[in-house]
Amino acid sequence: MTFKKYPLYVIPILLYFLFVSCGGETEKGKKIIIDVNAVDYWDNAELVWSDEFDGTRLSTENWSFETGQHGWGNNEWQNYVADDNVEVSNGTLKITAKKVGDGQEVGDYTSTRLNSIKDFTYGKMEIRAKLPDHRGNGLWPALWMLGSSVSTDGWPACGEIDIMEYVSYDPNIVHFTIHSTSNNHVDGTQASSGPIRLETAEEEFHTYGLLWSEEYLKFYIDTMDNIQFTFQRPKEFNANNWPFSKPFYFLMNIAVGGNWGGNEGVDDTIFPAVMEVDFVRVYQVKQ
Incomplete structure (x- = not known):
């Protein structure tokens, strides 16, 4: 020059x-x-978005309802509805699964599935929640993220990040899992933590966290030094085995029955069942 x-x-x-x-x-x-593997990397993360569930109404600027009773790809029994199964009070969001019919059939139960309006790429994601009181089999609560390209790419190509999954026939146990074209439960190839024992999952609030960078997904409980599962980006990565370099949005729901949640049947005496969420927070490191 x-x-x-x-x-x-x-x-x-x-x-x-x-x-x-x-x-x-x-x-x-x-x-x-900028080294995402540096021990102090996440110390520099700043809060960029949150919902603290203050007030008495669910924020329609933050969340939308996804409704229907078509089984959701897992032969689930609940009908996801808007409004009736959600409450915001005393600083928490309550998602409630209810029995509204005779039981043991699709549509005999209602619940809620919430999707975040905003999506994110990378960050420290934290959801503090208390799972439903343990009273029997049939519940399948989840706190998770789905690739925003799901409407065009479909599942599992869009990618799925399960920040916390739980089935009530296996109390005091939580799971962390990722799904992609190369790793998904339909093919039995999902990448998962396996069962993680958490003795107070149903009695106390816990923070379910995700550290998500361009090189890894790390899942933890309560504090960042309590990592339970790490999924490292493959050395030879592509859209099939690493669809995690694009925007994802949050989902929160309680399913009833289904291929996993209903493995040991559904006990009709457990309803209503409530999952409480204290907050959802996203922190990011400014580049």
Whole structure:
């Protein structure tokens, strides 16, 4: 590049942009490298979005209802409805599964499935929740994320991140799982933590966390140093085995029955069943 045709006062500006575009060095002569594996990387994360569930109404700016009783790909029995099975009070969101019919059939139960309006790529995601009191079999609550391309790519190509899953026939146990074209439960190839014992899952609130970067997904309970499962980006990665470099949105729901939740049947005496959510928070490291 020649600078002869530029006024002298413009040359420093050109040099600066040349330096930035070439991935140059700092004034101390050290190249700027952001290491997502550094022990203090997530210490610099800043809160960028949250719902603390204050007040008495669900925020329609943050959440939308997904409704229907078509089985949701898992032969589930609930009819997801809007409004009637959701309450915001005393600083928490309550999602309630109810028995409304004779039982043991699709549509005899109602529940709610909430989707976040906003989606995110990378960050520290935290959902603090208390699972339904344990009274019997048949519930399948989940706190999870789905690739925003689901409407065009379909599942599992869009990707799925299960921040917490639980089935009530297996009390005091939670699971962390990812799904993609290469890893999914339909083919029996899902990548999962397996059962994680959490003795107070139904009695107390716990923070279910995800550290999501361009290189890994790390799942933890309560604190970042309590990692329960890590899924590392494959060395040879592509859309089939790593669809996790694009926007995902949150989902929260209680399913009834289904291929997993109904493995040991559905006990009709357990309803109504309530999952409480204290907050949903997203932190990101500014690049």
